[in-house]
Amino acid sequence: MPQPNIYVTRRFADSGIKALKAKGYKVTVYAEDKVIPRKELLKNVKGCDALLSLLTDQIDEEVFKAAGPQLKIVANYAVGFDNVDLAAAKKRNIPVTNTPSDKVNEAVAEHTFALMLCLARRIAEADVFAKAKKYQGWSPNLLNGTDLYGKTLGIIGAGRIGSAVARRAVGGFGMKLVYSDMRQNVDLERLYKAQYMSMEKLLETSDFVSLHVPLLPSTRHLISTSEFSMMKKTAFLVNTARGPVVDEKALLRALKTKRIAGAGIDVFECEPAIDCDVTDNLELKSFANVILTPHIASATIEAREAMSMVAAENILAVLSGKPPLNPAK
Numbered sequence: 436m437p438q439p440n441i442y443v444t445r446r447f448a449d450s451g452i453k454a455l456k457a458k459g460y461k462v463t464v465y466a467e468d469k470v471i472p473r474k475e476l477l478k479n480v481k482g483c484d485a486l487l488s489l490l491t492d493q494i495d496e497e498v499f500k501a502a503g504p505q506l507k508i509v510a511n512y513a514v515g516f517d518n519v520d521l522a523a524a525k526k527r528n529i530p531v532t533n534t535p536s537d538k539v540n541e542a543v544a545e546h547t548f549a550l551m552l553c554l555a556r557r558i559a560e561a562d563v564f565a566k567a568k569k570y571q572g573w574s575p576n577l578l579n580g581t582d583l584y585g586k587t588l589g590i591i592g593a594g595r596i597g598s599a600v601a602r603r604a605v606g607g608f609g610m611k612l613v614y615s616d617m618r619q620n621v622d623l624e625r626l627y628k629a630q631y632m633s634m635e636k637l638l639e640t641s642d643f644v645s646l647h648v649p650l651l652p653s654t655r656h657l658i659s660t661s662e663f664s665m666m667k668k669t670a671f672l673v674n675t676a677r678g679p680v681v682d683e684k685a686l687l688r689a690l691k692t693k694r695i696a697g698a699g700i701d702v703f704e705c706e707p708a709i710d711c712d713v714t715d716n717l718e719l720k721s722f723a724n725v726i727l728t729p730h731i732a733s734a735t736i737e738a739r740e741a742m743s744m745v746a747a748e749n750i751l752a753v754l755s756g757k758p759p760l761n762p763a764k
């Protein structure tokens with residue numbers, strides 16, 4: 436019997452690829468280090484038993500059709516899976532998996548704090564200032580920021596990543612914690628004295644608001660004009676979740692009118708474009724109180740290796756007739 440073959444849409448941390456090859460599976464990786472063009476994706480998936488996709492690949496009916504009826508699993512190399520049409524997969528009985536891992540939770544939580552610290556302590560502005568040789572000597576009025584200590588962090592979405600952020604906030608930075616979610620998280624309340632509240636109340640209460648929800652129809656533009664209007668004028672927004680969770684136009688307006696104090700943004704509504712539309716001459720990059728990073732919250736060597744292994748383990752499980760370890764749902 437021929438060995439199953441696995442198609443991988445991009446080269447990445449190779450522990451998982453090695454594990455698949457060690458099993459004797461034929462693994463083909465898209466040769467170029469770029470997002471695979473749609474046409475090539477449709478051509479290359481033909482006949483594969485497992486597809487290891489990235490969040491930059493749209494996996495839909497057309498891809499399932501192009502792959503053929505032998506396709507047994509789509510292992511998405513990401514925690515998020517909004518790029519996969521789950522209904523189309525379900526119709527064909529193809530499990531879709533994602534790559535949650537403690538390593539990813541910790542990496543994203545660290546990045547969330549990197550953004551919060553950068554905003555609160557004006558690190559990017561200070562770096563530009565110092566490199567421009569503008570420093571003339573110590574001044575009590577130079578680049579004063581704000582403490583994290585004693586401030587209230589509002590976590591929207593209290594799952595694994597939100598909880599890793601919560602631990603740092605309370606244990607590491609002496610912050611107070613409030614959270615909103617569809618479900619109450621009793622561990623968060625017990626461990627970190629977190630207060631459960633409605634999102635509206637959280638927005639009114641928090642000095643920092645950090646988003647940790649998946650992108651779903653119900654979370655698209657979760658933060659828009661009316662939500663910004665509820666936030667404190669001194670509050671910062673951090674988004675390491677998915678770009679469309681924040682209405683970018685509303686964010687730009689909130690920044691322009693100083694409705695909020697600033698934003699740390701790792702994910703973009705029209706990714707990979709940083710701005711969806713600049714016809715109104717407002718661009719995220721034009722604000723000194725906005726820190727932009729290009730979707731790298733989980734970009735640590737440790738997290739990438741873990742994601743690679745989790746994706747591979749899901750493929751190994753399904754191809755040996757077992758249930759998937761991390762079904763996306």
Ligand code: DGY
Binds near residue numbers: 512
């Ligand atoms: C994820 O895993 O969903 C991240 O956004 C990509 O690293």
